[in-house]
Every structure is written in C-alpha cells, then in structure tokens.
Amino acid sequence: MPEDIIVAQKVQKEYRRGREIIHALRDISLTIRSGEFLVIEGKSGCGKTTLLNVLSGLDRPTDGRIIFDQMDLTVIDERILPKIRQEKIGFIFQLFNLISTMTVYENVAAPLWPTDLSRQDIEDKAMDVIRAVDMVERKDHIPRQLSGGEQQRTAIARALVNKPKVVFADEPTGDLDTKTGATIMQLLRKLNQQEKITFVVVTHDQELIKYADRHFTMSDGRLSGGRR
C-alpha cells in the first residue's frame, strides 16, 4: 500500500483585495499517495495555482494543515523550505521558466549547484535526466534556440534532476500545441511509472484527465471528485 505523501486538511486560503476578501481555497481536504499521477482540472481563476502553491509549501494557507512527507508545512521554519524544495520537490511551469542565459545542461544542473555534490556527480545526474528526456543533442543550446516542446522537456529534466518525491506541474501543456502537449504528457506519465515519482498536475485542459490515476475538479476554490 503506497504511503500518503501529501495530506491537506481543511485548507483555506484568503486574500484581501482592498476591502474585499477573496476565498481562493475553501475547506480543501486531499490525500495524495506516493507514486500517484493526479490531475486537478478547473477553469482559469478557480484557485488551481493557489492550491499548487500551498501544497508545495511556496505559500502558507490561512487555515488548515498541509502534511508533506510527514512534515507539517504550515508550521515549518521558512529557512528549511528551500532545502525541502531542493531535495523532495520538482516544478514544471506553463511558460517553461528556463533561465535564458543558461544552456540546457546548466538549466538542468542548476538545482544541484548549491548542494555538496561533486562536479562529476552533478554532471552524471544532469546527463541522466537529459538523456531520459531525449535532449542530449541539444544540451549546449540556450532556450531561445529550442522549440516549445524542447524547452518543456528541459524543464521536466530540471524538475527531475534532484530525484524528487513529488513533481508539481502547472499547466504543463498550456503553451504547447496539441501534438507536442500529448507527447509531453506521455513523457510525464512514463517518468511517473518508471521512477515512481508522484505527479500533481493542475490544468484547465480536460484532455489531460485521461493521463491521471485520479482526477479532481476545482471550482470557485472548492475541490470535488477524486475519481480514478
């Protein structure tokens, strides 16, 4: 039986916009098991990215608890969070967010630079994931020399280089054409099955539901579903 990697309990997130209070997340409870491929689908502005921020420890909920790998992210010291992100979490973004002045290899290796790993170890780990996403030929190119699909494959390699327990993907196919988007989702699914990494994907695209072990629908800050 896979262990629970993320447990969200009655999570609320409120923002203040002038005098108005925005309820971005309303009473969300969710358990994500290790190795799952989870898709959270919902329209733009429904709170998907806020949920991703909160589940990954980038933001703190107004109320409720987030247990990530047996650590309560809602009370943890902020100074420990970078270490948790470095060791246990990977991110994939809609706009790829590659650093324009770095090559593919450097973008992928960058998460490992602040670690105690030797130069050779960093190179080995980076090349392993670059190979896994089939970008070896392009490793010395900079992002503007790559297609959208190649940029996203590089971003996937960067997310996986630290062998994370969970990868959070925010609209991973949002800036890609349908065919490339499908290729990227197949790649994510393959990596999920091969490496047993948990994936949490948020998207507005209902097409991505078919890749999920379980999927949820988000609407107006509330989560529903959880069907397999």
Add this chain to the structure above:
Amino acid sequence: MVLRIFFKAWRISLRTTRRFIVFTVAYAILLTWIAFIVRQYFIEFGPLFLPTNPGEAVLMQSYLVIMGWTLVAGTIMGIVFSWLLAHGRRDDIAVLKCVGWSNHDIRQLVLGEIIFITISAVLSIAILGILISGFYFATMVVLSPNPLGNPTVIVPAALNYILIRPDFITIALLAVMLVQVPGILILIWRTLRISPMRALTRPE
C-alpha cells in the same frame, strides 16, 4: 560548493553581453575618472599635502569637492545598476528559489556578478593603461635627442605621464568598492524579497 555559484555567476554574466558591456564600460569610466582625480591631487600636492597658504587651501578644497561629487555620482550609479540587475533577474531568481536555492545562494549569484563586472572594469582599464604608457614610452624614446636614451631618466619620465598608474587605480578601486556598498545592500534586499511564487504566477 561555496564558490561554485560564485563562479557560475561570472560565466552567466558574460552571456548577458549588452548589460555586461554597459556595466563594465560605466565602471571603467568611473574608475578612470577617480584615478585621474587622485593623480592630479598627488601631482599638485603629494600624499601628505597640508595647505600653507589660502590659495593652496582653496585649490585643495576644489579637488575634494570634485572627488566628493564623483563618489556621490558613483554611489547613485551603483544603486541604479544594482536595481536594474535585481529587476532584470527577478524571474530567474524566483525560478531558482523554486528549485531549492536559498537566499544565501541567490546572494552569491548576484554578488558574483557585481564582483566580476568590477574586476572586468579594472582589467580593461589596466590594459588601456598599459597601452597608453607603452605609447608614451615609445614616443619619448623616439623624440629623445639621444635615440637610445637613458632608461634611468626615460622610464620615470614616461611613468610620470601614465594616466592610470597601479597605485591610483588601487585607490580608485577601493573608492568604487566603497560606493558600491549601498547598491549591493539594496540588491540583496530586493532579491531576498522576491517570492518563488512569482515563477508560477508571473504574467506572460
């Protein structure tokens, strides 16, 4: 590990060609100008000058005023450059924070870039200084009544014409490092305030 990010910053800053050239040239001009003022001051008064009459006191005061304004201008320049650097890098910094870089790591990255630009500026004016001194030296040898000249006379004379002497540059470098402190503090403050969430929510 400690210096890895520091040296990576050097390589990365070289790739932002336009910004690198603009910053380096601006710092080179600032360094040269400070070195030039220091040179003039030393030629006029020497390092331990004390005014002996009101005329000399006024002259010294005017040099100090020029130096003061130069340092103020240098401080403003340092602040503007730091601001631009932090502004231009904020998306990258948000992404790096997302992938696990701590504030300490980010500080190393931006400091590495500033130090690299300063070193590049010093090296570029050092090379320029050597070229200028070589030109003066060659000119003096050629124009000397005795073509071979006497090195014990020619070399000190040539050195006297050198605009950018190492000791003046060292003083100028110390002054530039001093005026960069407020800019560096602002840069650190700005980069530490960047939230990793920016990477997920930044506009297209």
